Amino acid sequence: MKNLVLMFLLAVLVVATASSLWRMFVATATIDGVRPLVAIGTDPVPPFPPPPKPPKPTK
Amino acid sequence: MESNFVQYVVQDSGILIEAALIFYLARTSKWRGQGAVAFYLSSLVVGQLTRACFLHEYGLTSLRYYYAYWSTDFLLVMSAFGVVCLFFRRACWREEKIWRLIRIFLVFLLVLVAAISGVSLSLNRHDFFTYFLVAFNQKLYFTCLVLNTLLYLMLHRMNSADDQLELLVCGMGIQFAGPAATLALVHLTYGGRFAKWLAYQTIPLCTFGMLLVWAYVIVYVPKTAGGLGRRDPPLRPVPAELSKL
Numbered sequence: 001m002k003n004l005v006l007m008f009l010l011a012v013l014v015v016a017t018a019s020s021l022w023r024m025f026v027a028t029a030t031i032d033g034v035r036p037l038v039a040i041g042t043d044p045v046p047p048f049p050p051p052p053k054p055p056k057p058t059k
Numbered sequence: 060m061e062s063n064f065v066q067y068v069v070q071d072s073g074i075l076i077e078a079a080l081i082f083y084l085a086r087t088s089k090w091r092g093q094g095a096v097a098f099y100l101s102s103l104v105v106g107q108l109t110r111a112c113f114l115h116e117y118g119l120t121s122l123r124y125y126y127a128y129w130s131t132d133f134l135l136v137m138s139a140f141g142v143v144c145l146f147f148r149r150a151c152w153r154e155e156k157i158w159r160l161i162r163i164f165l166v167f168l169l170v171l172v173a174a175i176s177g178v179s180l181s182l183n184r185h186d187f188f189t190y191f192l193v194a195f196n197q198k199l200y201f202t203c204l205v206l207n208t209l210l211y212l213m214l215h216r217m218n219s220a221d222d223q224l225e226l227l228v229c230g231m232g233i234q235f236a237g238p239a240a241t242l243a244l245v246h247l248t249y250g251g252r253f254a255k256w257l258a259y260q261t262i263p264l265c266t267f268g269m270l271l272v273w274a275y276v277i278v279y280v281p282k283t284a285g286g287l288g289r290r291d292p293p294l295r296p297v298p299a300e301l302s303k304l
Contacts (some may be wrong), residue, residue: 002140008119008149012168025187029127031140034081036129036193037238037241037245037255037259038201038238038258038262039128039135039238039262040200041073041107041110041131041132041262041266042069042070042263042267043073043110043114043128043197044067044070044114044259044263045259045262046119046125047119047125047127
């Protein structure tokens with residue numbers, strides 16, 4: 001019984017991780033924008049810069 | 060303020076450990092036997108010193124530090140990919156046929172990642188930095204994570220006698236898996252604030268953990284002589300009838 005519960009939890013974890021990674025891959029391939037969240041190095045990660053202001057409409 | 064202090068301590072300690080390990084490798088003449096390790100540590104020192112200069116000059120929230128951080132990340136991710144390739148080479152030292160196949164596969168993967176990133180660039184030609192460089196970094200990072208896991212499984216499957224290589228691969232695993240797990244958490248919570256904060260704290264801590272593992276391996280775990288062979292299979296017990304003969 002214990003093993004069954006553990007296997008179920010493990011399966012949920014694997015599926016959740018896989019779906020999240022897949023979503024991330026799909027998200028970066030679309031035009032929604034890239035939000036980098038993984039990197040290498042011991043340096044503090046810089047926050048995202050504010051999005052550029054849209055150009056004013058010309059009359 | 061305290062959070063910033065901890066961040067700076069982790070950053071400076073990381074650079075110190077990297078420099079100390081390079082010095083140790085050079086001083087004990089282990090440089091030749093550990094080419095991949097020395098190469099990666101050198102890349103880390105160069106990348107992190109550049110980031111540290113920008114950070115101290117312009118500050119954490121400046122746009123210049125943002126660009127410097129993700130540009131140097133390109134160097135580091137490419138180096139990580141190179142190191143994983145060199146680890147594969149070391150694991151297949153006596154298996155030339157397998158290595159040839161793996162080599163083709165690795166080159167194919169690199170080209171594939173560049174091509175997919177190129178597609179996202181073609182959709183957004185106005186922003187090369189975000190839509191190619193950063194996208195390429197992220198995808199190659201996950202490729203390295205998968206390759207590193209495959210390498211670890213392969214070492215077990217081959218019953219490798221190279222304990223040092225196994226520990227080095229484990230160290231790389233800590234570096235890759237931690238941020239990937241927190242990224243999964245970010246997506247599961249739909250970009251929750253805490254998850255994002257955790258993701259940003261995990262990146263430096265996991266690299267720091269990798270450096271500690273590598274320091275232990277380089278200093279205390281000797282490289283297997285001749286190396287890279289398989290462990291001898293355990294001897295089978297001789298049946299009683301045969302032993303009497």
